[in-house]
Amino acid sequence: MATEPLLTARGLVKRYGRVTALNNADFDLYPGEVLAVIGDNGAGKSSLIKAISGAVTPDEGEILLEGKPVNFKSPMEARDAGIETVYQNLALSPALSIADNMFLGREIRKPGILGNWFRMLDRGAMEKRAREKLTELGLMTIQNISQAVETLSGGQRQGVAVARAAAFGSKVVIMDEPTAALGVKESRRVLELILDVKRRGLPIVLISHNMPHVFEVADRIHIHRLGRRLTVIDPKEYTMSDAVAFMTGAKAPPEAAIAA
Protein backbone atom coordinates (compact mmCIF):
# COMPACT_ATOMS: atom_id res chain seq x y z
CA MET A 1 0.00 0.00 0.00
CA ALA A 2 1.28 3.38 -0.91
CA THR A 3 -0.42 5.32 1.86
CA GLU A 4 1.08 5.73 5.29
CA PRO A 5 -0.39 3.57 8.03
CA LEU A 6 -2.68 5.44 10.43
CA LEU A 7 -1.86 3.37 13.47
CA THR A 8 1.38 1.46 13.86
CA ALA A 9 2.91 -0.61 16.63
CA ARG A 10 6.46 -1.88 16.64
CA GLY A 11 8.09 -4.43 18.92
CA LEU A 12 5.38 -4.52 21.59
CA VAL A 13 6.26 -6.66 24.59
CA LYS A 14 3.92 -7.40 27.47
CA ARG A 15 4.69 -9.87 30.23
CA TYR A 16 2.40 -11.08 32.97
CA GLY A 17 4.71 -12.68 35.52
CA ARG A 18 6.39 -15.49 33.62
CA VAL A 19 3.93 -15.44 30.77
CA THR A 20 4.85 -13.38 27.74
CA ALA A 21 1.58 -12.28 26.19
CA LEU A 22 3.16 -10.07 23.55
CA ASN A 23 6.54 -10.99 22.15
CA ASN A 24 7.78 -8.29 19.81
CA ALA A 25 4.42 -7.81 18.17
CA ASP A 26 3.95 -5.45 15.24
CA PHE A 27 0.73 -3.97 13.97
CA ASP A 28 -0.31 -1.72 11.08
CA LEU A 29 -3.67 -0.20 10.29
CA TYR A 30 -4.18 1.78 7.08
CA PRO A 31 -6.78 4.51 6.58
CA GLY A 32 -10.23 3.39 5.56
CA GLU A 33 -9.66 -0.34 5.84
CA VAL A 34 -11.20 -3.15 7.83
CA LEU A 35 -8.35 -5.08 9.40
CA ALA A 36 -9.28 -8.37 11.01
CA VAL A 37 -7.12 -9.74 13.78
CA ILE A 38 -7.35 -13.50 14.20
CA GLY A 39 -5.40 -15.95 16.29
CA ASP A 40 -5.78 -19.02 18.42
CA ASN A 41 -6.80 -18.74 22.07
CA GLY A 42 -3.85 -17.43 24.03
CA ALA A 43 -2.08 -16.09 20.95
CA GLY A 44 -2.12 -12.62 22.48
CA LYS A 45 -4.76 -10.89 20.35
CA SER A 46 -6.49 -9.44 23.37
CA SER A 47 -3.22 -8.16 24.79
CA LEU A 48 -2.43 -6.56 21.45
CA ILE A 49 -5.83 -4.90 21.27
CA LYS A 50 -5.66 -3.81 24.89
CA ALA A 51 -2.27 -2.20 24.25
CA ILE A 52 -3.68 -0.28 21.30
CA SER A 53 -6.89 0.75 23.09
CA GLY A 54 -5.03 1.84 26.20
CA ALA A 55 -6.37 -0.85 28.55
CA VAL A 56 -2.83 -2.14 29.23
CA THR A 57 0.49 -0.36 28.90
CA PRO A 58 3.08 -2.45 27.04
CA ASP A 59 6.43 -3.10 28.75
CA GLU A 60 8.38 -2.35 25.59
CA GLY A 61 7.77 -1.13 22.09
CA GLU A 62 6.13 1.92 20.62
CA ILE A 63 2.76 2.86 19.21
CA LEU A 64 2.42 5.57 16.56
CA LEU A 65 -0.85 7.28 15.73
CA GLU A 66 -0.57 9.26 12.49
CA GLY A 67 3.20 9.05 12.79
CA LYS A 68 3.30 10.51 16.30
CA PRO A 69 4.27 8.34 19.25
CA VAL A 70 1.47 7.84 21.77
CA ASN A 71 1.61 6.33 25.22
CA PHE A 72 -1.86 5.53 26.53
CA LYS A 73 -2.22 5.04 30.27
CA SER A 74 -5.96 4.34 30.19
CA PRO A 75 -8.76 3.68 27.69
CA MET A 76 -9.81 7.29 28.31
CA GLU A 77 -6.56 8.62 26.85
CA ALA A 78 -6.92 6.43 23.77
CA ARG A 79 -10.48 7.66 23.45
CA ASP A 80 -9.39 11.27 23.67
CA ALA A 81 -6.91 10.53 20.88
CA GLY A 82 -9.79 9.30 18.68
CA ILE A 83 -9.56 5.53 19.21
CA GLU A 84 -12.90 4.04 20.27
CA THR A 85 -13.37 0.46 21.35
CA VAL A 86 -16.51 -1.68 21.27
CA TYR A 87 -15.83 -4.22 23.98
CA GLN A 88 -17.02 -7.78 23.84
CA ASN A 89 -19.22 -7.17 26.88
CA LEU A 90 -20.26 -3.86 25.23
CA ALA A 91 -19.58 -1.77 28.36
CA LEU A 92 -23.17 -0.51 28.53
CA SER A 93 -25.06 0.22 31.72
CA PRO A 94 -28.30 -1.77 31.45
CA ALA A 95 -30.46 0.46 33.64
CA LEU A 96 -29.50 3.70 31.91
CA SER A 97 -31.17 4.94 28.75
CA ILE A 98 -29.72 4.67 25.27
CA ALA A 99 -28.83 8.37 25.21
CA ASP A 100 -27.32 8.28 28.72
CA ASN A 101 -25.20 5.31 27.69
CA MET A 102 -23.94 6.90 24.50
CA PHE A 103 -22.82 9.97 26.40
CA LEU A 104 -21.58 8.25 29.56
CA GLY A 105 -18.34 9.87 30.64
CA ARG A 106 -18.67 12.73 28.12
CA GLU A 107 -22.01 14.26 28.94
CA ILE A 108 -23.16 17.52 27.41
CA ARG A 109 -24.17 20.17 29.92
CA LYS A 110 -26.72 22.91 29.38
CA PRO A 111 -25.27 26.25 28.33
CA GLY A 112 -25.23 29.18 30.75
CA ILE A 113 -25.89 29.20 34.48
CA LEU A 114 -27.89 25.96 34.48
CA GLY A 115 -24.97 24.04 33.07
CA ASN A 116 -22.05 25.82 34.70
CA TRP A 117 -23.45 26.35 38.16
CA PHE A 118 -26.05 23.66 38.52
CA ARG A 119 -24.26 21.18 36.26
CA MET A 120 -27.52 20.36 34.54
CA LEU A 121 -27.31 17.86 31.71
CA ASP A 122 -28.62 18.87 28.32
CA ARG A 123 -30.84 15.82 27.77
CA GLY A 124 -32.40 17.36 24.65
CA ALA A 125 -29.08 17.87 22.89
CA MET A 126 -27.78 14.43 23.88
CA GLU A 127 -30.95 12.69 22.73
CA LYS A 128 -30.92 14.60 19.46
CA ARG A 129 -27.34 13.60 18.68
CA ALA A 130 -27.91 10.01 19.76
CA ARG A 131 -30.93 9.83 17.48
CA GLU A 132 -28.95 11.31 14.57
CA LYS A 133 -26.20 8.73 15.03
CA LEU A 134 -28.57 5.81 15.23
CA THR A 135 -30.42 7.04 12.15
CA GLU A 136 -27.16 7.37 10.24
CA LEU A 137 -26.39 3.76 10.98
CA GLY A 138 -29.90 2.69 10.05
CA LEU A 139 -30.82 1.79 13.61
CA MET A 140 -33.77 4.07 14.03
CA THR A 141 -36.12 1.16 14.39
CA ILE A 142 -35.23 1.88 18.01
CA GLN A 143 -37.98 4.38 18.63
CA ASN A 144 -37.56 5.48 22.18
CA ILE A 145 -34.15 6.88 22.88
CA SER A 146 -34.87 7.19 26.60
CA GLN A 147 -35.63 3.48 26.88
CA ALA A 148 -33.32 1.55 29.21
CA VAL A 149 -30.70 -0.47 27.38
CA GLU A 150 -31.74 -3.63 29.23
CA THR A 151 -35.04 -3.64 27.34
CA LEU A 152 -33.20 -3.97 23.99
CA SER A 153 -32.32 -7.19 22.19
CA GLY A 154 -28.70 -8.33 21.89
CA GLY A 155 -28.35 -6.97 18.37
CA GLN A 156 -29.85 -3.62 19.31
CA ARG A 157 -27.45 -3.33 22.23
CA GLN A 158 -24.56 -4.09 19.91
CA GLY A 159 -25.96 -1.40 17.61
CA VAL A 160 -25.96 1.14 20.44
CA ALA A 161 -22.36 0.26 21.35
CA VAL A 162 -21.26 0.54 17.72
CA ALA A 163 -23.14 3.80 17.29
CA ARG A 164 -21.40 5.18 20.38
CA ALA A 165 -18.00 4.23 18.98
CA ALA A 166 -18.80 5.59 15.54
CA ALA A 167 -20.18 8.80 17.01
CA PHE A 168 -17.04 9.63 18.96
CA GLY A 169 -14.27 7.67 17.24
CA SER A 170 -12.60 10.22 15.03
CA LYS A 171 -9.70 7.99 13.89
CA VAL A 172 -10.09 4.29 14.67
CA VAL A 173 -12.85 1.97 15.83
CA ILE A 174 -11.83 -1.31 17.47
CA MET A 175 -14.44 -4.07 17.74
CA ASP A 176 -13.82 -7.05 19.96
CA GLU A 177 -15.87 -10.13 18.93
CA PRO A 178 -18.91 -8.07 17.90
CA THR A 179 -20.84 -11.08 16.60
CA ALA A 180 -19.85 -13.65 19.23
CA ALA A 181 -23.04 -13.45 21.27
CA LEU A 182 -25.49 -12.85 18.44
CA GLY A 183 -27.85 -14.91 16.34
CA VAL A 184 -27.59 -15.25 12.57
CA LYS A 185 -29.81 -12.31 11.70
CA GLU A 186 -28.36 -10.01 14.31
CA SER A 187 -24.83 -10.90 13.19
CA ARG A 188 -25.79 -9.87 9.69
CA ARG A 189 -26.97 -6.46 10.95
CA VAL A 190 -23.72 -5.94 12.80
CA LEU A 191 -21.63 -6.87 9.75
CA GLU A 192 -23.62 -4.34 7.74
CA LEU A 193 -22.94 -1.82 10.49
CA ILE A 194 -19.21 -2.49 10.21
CA LEU A 195 -19.35 -1.85 6.47
CA ASP A 196 -21.43 1.31 7.11
CA VAL A 197 -18.80 2.63 9.48
CA LYS A 198 -16.09 1.80 6.97
CA ARG A 199 -17.99 3.62 4.22
CA ARG A 200 -17.95 6.69 6.41
CA GLY A 201 -14.17 6.59 6.20
CA LEU A 202 -13.28 5.20 9.62
CA PRO A 203 -10.83 2.32 9.70
CA ILE A 204 -11.89 -0.65 11.81
CA VAL A 205 -9.95 -3.26 13.71
CA LEU A 206 -12.10 -6.38 13.97
CA ILE A 207 -11.22 -9.14 16.38
CA SER A 208 -13.18 -12.28 15.66
CA HIS A 209 -13.12 -16.05 15.81
CA ASN A 210 -15.76 -16.32 13.14
CA MET A 211 -13.90 -17.03 9.88
CA PRO A 212 -16.87 -16.49 7.54
CA HIS A 213 -17.47 -13.07 9.08
CA VAL A 214 -13.80 -12.16 8.94
CA PHE A 215 -13.49 -13.19 5.30
CA GLU A 216 -16.62 -11.31 4.41
CA VAL A 217 -15.78 -7.86 5.72
CA ALA A 218 -11.99 -7.70 6.12
CA ASP A 219 -9.68 -6.02 3.63
CA ARG A 220 -6.63 -7.55 5.26
CA ILE A 221 -6.22 -10.23 7.91
CA HIS A 222 -3.60 -9.93 10.61
CA ILE A 223 -2.77 -13.43 11.91
CA HIS A 224 -1.44 -13.46 15.44
CA ARG A 225 0.48 -16.44 16.75
CA LEU A 226 2.57 -17.00 19.87
CA GLY A 227 2.50 -13.37 20.92
CA ARG A 228 3.54 -11.84 17.61
CA ARG A 229 2.28 -11.03 14.13
CA LEU A 230 2.82 -14.11 12.04
CA THR A 231 1.68 -12.63 8.77
CA VAL A 232 -0.90 -10.43 7.10
CA ILE A 233 -2.91 -11.99 4.31
CA ASP A 234 -5.38 -10.77 1.74
CA PRO A 235 -8.68 -12.63 2.14
CA LYS A 236 -9.10 -12.70 -1.62
CA GLU A 237 -5.92 -14.75 -2.06
CA TYR A 238 -6.32 -17.31 0.68
CA THR A 239 -9.06 -19.60 1.91
CA MET A 240 -10.39 -19.88 5.39
CA SER A 241 -8.63 -23.21 5.81
CA ASP A 242 -5.33 -21.55 4.87
CA ALA A 243 -5.93 -18.89 7.51
CA VAL A 244 -6.75 -21.48 10.14
CA ALA A 245 -3.67 -23.49 9.15
CA PHE A 246 -1.42 -20.42 9.58
CA MET A 247 -3.07 -19.46 12.81
CA THR A 248 -2.65 -22.88 14.40
CA GLY A 249 0.81 -23.49 13.02
CA ALA A 250 -0.26 -26.38 10.77
CA LYS A 251 1.20 -24.58 7.77
CA ALA A 252 3.97 -22.03 7.44
CA PRO A 253 2.94 -18.73 5.86
CA PRO A 254 4.43 -17.85 2.48
CA GLU A 255 7.53 -15.65 2.52
CA ALA A 256 5.89 -12.89 0.50
CA ALA A 257 3.05 -12.50 2.94
CA ILE A 258 5.35 -12.07 5.93
CA ALA A 259 6.74 -8.95 4.38
CA ALA A 260 3.30 -7.43 3.87
Place this chain on the structure above:
Amino acid sequence: MTDASADARRPQEFEKVLSGSDTSVASFDTHTRSPIEKIQHFLHSNPAAVPLIVLVASIVLFGLIIGGKFFSAFSMTLILQQVAITGIIGAAQTLVILTAGIDLSVGAIMVLSSVVMGQFTFRYGLPPSLAILCGFAVGALCGWINGALVSYMKLPPFIVTLGTWQIVLATNFLYSANETIRAQDIETQAPILQFFGANFRLGNAVFTYGVVAMVLLVAVLWYILNHTAWGRHVYAIGDDPEAAQLSGVRVNRVLISVYVISGLICALGGWMLIGRIGSVSPTAGQFANIESITAVVIGGISLFGGRGSILGMLFGALIVGVFQLGLRLIGTDPQWTYLLIGTLIIIAVAIDQWIRKVAG
Protein backbone atom coordinates in the same frame (compact mmCIF):
# COMPACT_ATOMS: atom_id res chain seq x y z
CA MET B 1 -8.51 -20.41 -3.07
CA THR B 2 -10.54 -19.07 -5.93
CA ASP B 3 -13.89 -20.40 -4.75
CA ALA B 4 -13.54 -18.84 -1.37
CA SER B 5 -12.45 -15.49 -2.71
CA ALA B 6 -15.39 -15.28 -5.08
CA ASP B 7 -17.75 -15.66 -2.16
CA ALA B 8 -15.81 -13.61 0.27
CA ARG B 9 -17.54 -10.30 -0.40
CA ARG B 10 -21.05 -11.62 -0.31
CA PRO B 11 -23.19 -12.93 2.53
CA GLN B 12 -22.49 -16.49 3.45
CA GLU B 13 -24.32 -19.26 1.66
CA PHE B 14 -26.34 -20.25 4.70
CA GLU B 15 -27.49 -16.68 5.18
CA LYS B 16 -29.14 -16.32 1.77
CA VAL B 17 -32.44 -17.53 3.12
CA LEU B 18 -32.45 -14.49 5.38
CA SER B 19 -33.74 -12.28 2.58
CA GLY B 20 -37.03 -14.11 2.80
CA SER B 21 -37.17 -14.06 6.56
CA ASP B 22 -39.09 -11.85 8.88
CA THR B 23 -37.24 -8.55 9.27
CA SER B 24 -38.85 -7.55 12.53
CA VAL B 25 -35.76 -8.35 14.55
CA ALA B 26 -34.98 -4.75 15.33
CA SER B 27 -38.51 -3.55 15.84
CA PHE B 28 -39.40 -2.21 19.17
CA ASP B 29 -41.96 -3.49 21.61
CA THR B 30 -44.73 -3.60 19.08
CA HIS B 31 -46.60 -6.53 20.56
CA THR B 32 -49.50 -5.51 22.70
CA ARG B 33 -48.84 -6.00 26.37
CA SER B 34 -51.14 -7.53 28.90
CA PRO B 35 -52.26 -5.22 31.72
CA ILE B 36 -49.84 -6.97 34.11
CA GLU B 37 -46.93 -6.34 31.74
CA LYS B 38 -47.98 -2.72 31.43
CA ILE B 39 -47.89 -2.36 35.21
CA GLN B 40 -44.49 -4.05 35.27
CA HIS B 41 -43.14 -1.63 32.66
CA PHE B 42 -44.64 1.36 34.42
CA LEU B 43 -43.03 0.36 37.71
CA HIS B 44 -39.76 -0.35 35.93
CA SER B 45 -39.56 3.22 34.69
CA ASN B 46 -41.05 4.73 37.88
CA PRO B 47 -39.31 2.99 40.76
CA ALA B 48 -40.77 5.32 43.40
CA ALA B 49 -44.37 4.50 42.41
CA VAL B 50 -44.76 1.38 44.58
CA PRO B 51 -43.73 3.03 47.88
CA LEU B 52 -45.84 6.09 47.00
CA ILE B 53 -48.91 3.90 46.46
CA VAL B 54 -48.24 2.01 49.70
CA LEU B 55 -47.74 5.30 51.56
CA VAL B 56 -51.01 6.80 50.31
CA ALA B 57 -52.87 3.54 50.96
CA SER B 58 -51.55 3.24 54.52
CA ILE B 59 -52.43 6.88 55.29
CA VAL B 60 -55.95 6.32 53.96
CA LEU B 61 -56.27 3.04 55.87
CA PHE B 62 -55.13 4.46 59.21
CA GLY B 63 -57.22 7.57 58.53
CA LEU B 64 -60.33 5.40 58.10
CA ILE B 65 -59.60 3.31 61.20
CA ILE B 66 -58.51 6.08 63.57
CA GLY B 67 -60.24 9.08 62.06
CA GLY B 68 -59.47 12.73 62.70
CA LYS B 69 -56.93 12.10 65.44
CA PHE B 70 -54.62 10.53 62.86
CA PHE B 71 -55.77 12.32 59.75
CA SER B 72 -54.83 15.80 60.92
CA ALA B 73 -52.18 18.33 59.97
CA PHE B 74 -50.65 17.95 63.42
CA SER B 75 -50.27 14.17 63.19
CA MET B 76 -49.02 14.29 59.62
CA THR B 77 -46.32 16.79 60.48
CA LEU B 78 -45.50 14.81 63.62
CA ILE B 79 -44.71 11.87 61.36
CA LEU B 80 -42.43 14.12 59.31
CA GLN B 81 -40.61 15.21 62.47
CA GLN B 82 -40.18 11.63 63.59
CA VAL B 83 -38.74 10.42 60.30
CA ALA B 84 -36.52 13.49 59.68
CA ILE B 85 -33.34 11.82 60.91
CA THR B 86 -34.11 8.50 59.25
CA GLY B 87 -34.74 10.46 56.04
CA ILE B 88 -31.39 12.26 56.27
CA ILE B 89 -29.42 9.11 57.07
CA GLY B 90 -31.48 7.26 54.47
CA ALA B 91 -30.34 9.81 51.87
CA ALA B 92 -26.71 8.99 52.72
CA GLN B 93 -27.54 5.28 52.59
CA THR B 94 -29.30 5.73 49.21
CA LEU B 95 -26.16 7.13 47.59
CA VAL B 96 -24.08 4.19 48.82
CA ILE B 97 -26.66 1.53 47.96
CA LEU B 98 -27.09 2.96 44.44
CA THR B 99 -23.41 2.10 43.87
CA ALA B 100 -24.24 -1.51 44.89
CA GLY B 101 -22.65 -0.93 48.29
CA ILE B 102 -24.06 -0.76 51.79
CA ASP B 103 -23.04 1.48 54.68
CA LEU B 104 -23.46 0.03 58.17
CA SER B 105 -21.46 2.85 59.72
CA VAL B 106 -23.89 5.71 58.97
CA GLY B 107 -25.39 5.79 62.47
CA ALA B 108 -21.99 5.65 64.14
CA ILE B 109 -20.67 8.49 61.98
CA MET B 110 -23.77 10.52 62.84
CA VAL B 111 -23.27 10.05 66.60
CA LEU B 112 -19.53 10.70 66.47
CA SER B 113 -20.12 13.92 64.51
CA SER B 114 -22.70 15.10 67.04
CA VAL B 115 -20.33 14.28 69.90
CA VAL B 116 -17.51 16.19 68.19
CA MET B 117 -19.81 19.19 67.69
CA GLY B 118 -20.75 19.10 71.38
CA GLN B 119 -17.39 18.28 72.95
CA PHE B 120 -15.40 20.73 70.80
CA THR B 121 -17.72 23.46 72.04
CA PHE B 122 -17.82 22.49 75.72
CA ARG B 123 -14.47 20.76 76.29
CA TYR B 124 -12.23 23.03 74.20
CA GLY B 125 -14.37 26.17 74.18
CA LEU B 126 -14.45 26.48 70.40
CA PRO B 127 -17.13 28.77 68.94
CA PRO B 128 -20.13 26.46 68.28
CA SER B 129 -20.21 27.22 64.55
CA LEU B 130 -16.56 26.18 64.26
CA ALA B 131 -17.27 23.03 66.28
CA ILE B 132 -20.07 22.21 63.84
CA LEU B 133 -17.63 22.54 60.95
CA CYS B 134 -15.28 20.18 62.80
CA GLY B 135 -18.16 17.72 63.12
CA PHE B 136 -18.68 17.87 59.36
CA ALA B 137 -14.95 17.34 58.81
CA VAL B 138 -15.04 14.23 61.02
CA GLY B 139 -18.04 12.91 59.07
CA ALA B 140 -16.25 13.51 55.78
CA LEU B 141 -13.09 11.84 57.07
CA CYS B 142 -15.00 8.73 58.18
CA GLY B 143 -16.69 8.61 54.76
CA TRP B 144 -13.35 9.03 53.02
CA ILE B 145 -11.88 6.08 54.95
CA ASN B 146 -14.85 3.92 53.91
CA GLY B 147 -14.54 5.10 50.32
CA ALA B 148 -10.80 4.58 50.08
CA LEU B 149 -11.07 1.05 51.48
CA VAL B 150 -13.91 0.20 49.10
CA SER B 151 -12.46 1.76 45.94
CA TYR B 152 -8.68 1.44 46.19
CA MET B 153 -8.41 -1.63 48.41
CA LYS B 154 -11.37 -3.26 46.59
CA LEU B 155 -12.81 -4.56 49.87
CA PRO B 156 -16.52 -5.43 50.03
CA PRO B 157 -18.51 -2.44 51.39
CA PHE B 158 -20.38 -4.67 53.85
CA ILE B 159 -17.14 -5.78 55.52
CA VAL B 160 -15.52 -2.35 55.41
CA THR B 161 -18.46 -0.61 57.03
CA LEU B 162 -19.03 -3.46 59.49
CA GLY B 163 -15.50 -2.70 60.65
CA THR B 164 -15.71 1.08 60.60
CA TRP B 165 -19.09 0.91 62.35
CA GLN B 166 -17.42 -0.72 65.38
CA ILE B 167 -14.33 1.48 65.14
CA VAL B 168 -16.26 4.74 64.89
CA LEU B 169 -18.68 3.74 67.63
CA ALA B 170 -15.83 2.75 69.96
CA THR B 171 -14.00 6.00 69.15
CA ASN B 172 -17.20 7.83 70.00
CA PHE B 173 -17.47 6.20 73.45
CA LEU B 174 -13.75 6.50 74.23
CA TYR B 175 -13.54 10.13 73.16
CA SER B 176 -16.75 11.26 74.86
CA ALA B 177 -15.95 9.18 77.97
CA ASN B 178 -19.61 8.17 77.73
CA GLU B 179 -20.55 11.64 78.89
CA THR B 180 -23.78 13.39 77.94
CA ILE B 181 -23.89 17.15 77.46
CA ARG B 182 -27.09 18.40 79.08
CA ALA B 183 -29.77 20.12 77.04
CA GLN B 184 -29.91 23.14 79.36
CA ASP B 185 -26.18 23.80 78.92
CA ILE B 186 -26.50 23.66 75.16
CA GLU B 187 -29.55 25.91 75.24
CA THR B 188 -27.78 28.62 77.24
CA GLN B 189 -24.28 28.41 75.78
CA ALA B 190 -24.54 27.08 72.21
CA PRO B 191 -28.13 27.28 70.95
CA ILE B 192 -27.00 26.91 67.34
CA LEU B 193 -26.36 23.21 68.07
CA GLN B 194 -30.11 22.83 68.59
CA PHE B 195 -30.98 24.83 65.47
CA PHE B 196 -32.71 21.97 63.67
CA GLY B 197 -34.95 21.26 66.66
CA ALA B 198 -36.60 24.71 66.47
CA ASN B 199 -40.02 24.68 64.95
CA PHE B 200 -42.56 26.94 63.30
CA ARG B 201 -46.29 26.55 62.83
CA LEU B 202 -48.54 26.83 59.83
CA GLY B 203 -52.01 26.46 61.32
CA ASN B 204 -51.99 23.12 63.13
CA ALA B 205 -49.01 21.87 61.17
CA VAL B 206 -45.72 21.95 63.07
CA PHE B 207 -42.51 21.91 61.12
CA THR B 208 -39.01 21.75 62.57
CA TYR B 209 -36.09 23.14 60.59
CA GLY B 210 -34.87 19.56 60.57
CA VAL B 211 -37.90 18.49 58.53
CA VAL B 212 -37.33 21.35 56.09
CA ALA B 213 -33.64 20.41 55.80
CA MET B 214 -34.51 16.77 55.17
CA VAL B 215 -36.99 17.58 52.40
CA LEU B 216 -34.58 20.05 50.80
CA LEU B 217 -31.71 17.56 50.98
CA VAL B 218 -33.76 14.85 49.29
CA ALA B 219 -34.89 17.30 46.59
CA VAL B 220 -31.33 18.47 45.92
CA LEU B 221 -30.01 14.90 45.78
CA TRP B 222 -32.86 13.90 43.46
CA TYR B 223 -31.80 16.69 41.10
CA ILE B 224 -28.14 15.73 41.31
CA LEU B 225 -28.80 12.03 40.77
CA ASN B 226 -31.05 12.58 37.76
CA HIS B 227 -29.77 15.69 36.07
CA THR B 228 -26.02 15.80 36.49
CA ALA B 229 -23.24 13.67 35.05
CA TRP B 230 -22.08 12.71 38.55
CA GLY B 231 -25.53 11.34 39.35
CA ARG B 232 -25.66 9.27 36.17
CA HIS B 233 -22.19 7.93 37.01
CA VAL B 234 -23.41 6.82 40.45
CA TYR B 235 -26.14 4.76 38.77
CA ALA B 236 -23.76 3.43 36.11
CA ILE B 237 -21.29 2.24 38.76
CA GLY B 238 -24.03 0.44 40.67
CA ASP B 239 -25.21 -1.18 37.46
CA ASP B 240 -21.88 -2.48 36.19
CA PRO B 241 -18.63 -0.96 37.45
CA GLU B 242 -16.47 -2.46 34.69
CA ALA B 243 -18.76 -1.15 31.97
CA ALA B 244 -18.77 2.26 33.64
CA GLN B 245 -14.98 2.27 33.81
CA LEU B 246 -14.65 1.33 30.14
CA SER B 247 -17.19 3.99 29.17
CA GLY B 248 -15.01 6.61 30.75
CA VAL B 249 -16.42 6.97 34.26
CA ARG B 250 -13.69 7.51 36.84
CA VAL B 251 -15.09 4.80 39.08
CA ASN B 252 -12.76 5.15 42.07
CA ARG B 253 -13.12 8.91 42.20
CA VAL B 254 -16.91 8.76 42.06
CA LEU B 255 -17.01 5.99 44.69
CA ILE B 256 -14.88 7.97 47.12
CA SER B 257 -16.98 11.08 46.54
CA VAL B 258 -20.13 9.04 47.25
CA TYR B 259 -18.78 7.86 50.62
CA VAL B 260 -17.46 11.31 51.53
CA ILE B 261 -20.82 12.94 50.72
CA SER B 262 -22.52 10.16 52.67
CA GLY B 263 -20.26 11.01 55.64
CA LEU B 264 -21.09 14.72 55.31
CA ILE B 265 -24.82 13.93 55.25
CA CYS B 266 -24.37 11.78 58.36
CA ALA B 267 -22.70 14.76 60.08
CA LEU B 268 -25.74 16.86 59.11
CA GLY B 269 -27.81 14.08 60.67
CA GLY B 270 -25.65 14.38 63.81
CA TRP B 271 -26.38 18.09 64.04
CA MET B 272 -30.09 17.37 63.62
CA LEU B 273 -29.86 14.66 66.27
CA ILE B 274 -28.79 17.31 68.81
CA GLY B 275 -31.82 19.38 67.84
CA ARG B 276 -34.11 16.37 68.09
CA ILE B 277 -33.04 15.06 71.52
CA GLY B 278 -31.83 18.39 72.88
CA SER B 279 -28.66 16.97 74.43
CA VAL B 280 -25.47 15.47 73.00
CA SER B 281 -25.54 11.80 73.85
CA PRO B 282 -23.00 9.22 72.69
CA THR B 283 -25.61 6.48 73.06
CA ALA B 284 -28.22 8.05 70.74
CA GLY B 285 -29.12 6.82 67.27
CA GLN B 286 -28.07 3.22 67.83
CA PHE B 287 -30.33 1.82 65.14
CA ALA B 288 -29.93 4.56 62.53
CA ASN B 289 -28.07 2.22 60.15
CA ILE B 290 -30.81 -0.43 60.22
CA GLU B 291 -33.58 2.19 60.01
CA SER B 292 -31.92 3.82 57.00
CA ILE B 293 -31.51 0.50 55.20
CA THR B 294 -35.16 -0.27 55.96
CA ALA B 295 -36.27 3.05 54.44
CA VAL B 296 -34.13 2.45 51.35
CA VAL B 297 -35.40 -1.09 50.80
CA ILE B 298 -39.08 -0.26 51.39
CA GLY B 299 -38.48 2.69 49.07
CA GLY B 300 -37.85 0.26 46.22
CA ILE B 301 -34.14 0.94 45.82
CA SER B 302 -32.35 -2.19 44.73
CA LEU B 303 -29.69 -3.53 47.07
CA PHE B 304 -27.91 -4.77 43.96
CA GLY B 305 -27.30 -1.18 42.91
CA GLY B 306 -28.10 1.05 39.98
CA ARG B 307 -31.87 1.09 40.37
CA GLY B 308 -34.34 3.13 42.34
CA SER B 309 -35.12 6.71 43.19
CA ILE B 310 -34.18 8.68 46.28
CA LEU B 311 -37.81 9.83 46.44
CA GLY B 312 -38.69 6.18 47.08
CA MET B 313 -36.41 6.24 50.14
CA LEU B 314 -38.32 9.25 51.49
CA PHE B 315 -41.63 7.46 50.91
CA GLY B 316 -40.16 4.36 52.56
CA ALA B 317 -39.16 6.35 55.64
CA LEU B 318 -42.63 7.92 55.77
CA ILE B 319 -44.32 4.51 55.48
CA VAL B 320 -42.41 3.38 58.57
CA GLY B 321 -43.41 6.61 60.34
CA VAL B 322 -47.08 6.20 59.40
CA PHE B 323 -47.13 2.62 60.70
CA GLN B 324 -45.41 3.60 63.96
CA LEU B 325 -47.75 6.49 64.73
CA GLY B 326 -50.85 4.76 63.42
CA LEU B 327 -50.34 1.61 65.43
CA ARG B 328 -49.45 3.62 68.54
CA LEU B 329 -52.69 5.60 68.23
CA ILE B 330 -54.64 2.36 67.82
CA GLY B 331 -52.90 1.24 71.00
CA THR B 332 -51.40 -2.06 69.88
CA ASP B 333 -48.24 -3.65 71.19
CA PRO B 334 -45.30 -1.89 69.46
CA GLN B 335 -44.03 -5.29 68.35
CA TRP B 336 -46.81 -5.26 65.73
CA THR B 337 -45.01 -2.36 64.09
CA TYR B 338 -41.81 -4.36 63.72
CA LEU B 339 -43.73 -7.37 62.47
CA LEU B 340 -45.41 -5.29 59.77
CA ILE B 341 -42.24 -3.43 58.82
CA GLY B 342 -40.42 -6.75 58.48
CA THR B 343 -43.17 -8.03 56.20
CA LEU B 344 -43.01 -4.83 54.13
CA ILE B 345 -39.24 -5.23 53.64
CA ILE B 346 -39.66 -8.74 52.25
CA ILE B 347 -42.55 -7.67 49.99
CA ALA B 348 -40.50 -4.72 48.73
CA VAL B 349 -37.56 -6.92 47.75
CA ALA B 350 -39.91 -9.42 46.09
CA ILE B 351 -41.45 -6.60 44.03
CA ASP B 352 -37.96 -5.39 43.07
CA GLN B 353 -37.10 -8.86 41.75
CA TRP B 354 -40.34 -8.99 39.78
CA ILE B 355 -39.80 -5.58 38.22
CA ARG B 356 -36.28 -6.57 37.19
CA LYS B 357 -37.69 -9.39 35.09
CA VAL B 358 -38.91 -6.77 32.63
CA ALA B 359 -35.39 -6.74 31.31
CA GLY B 360 -35.53 -10.41 30.36
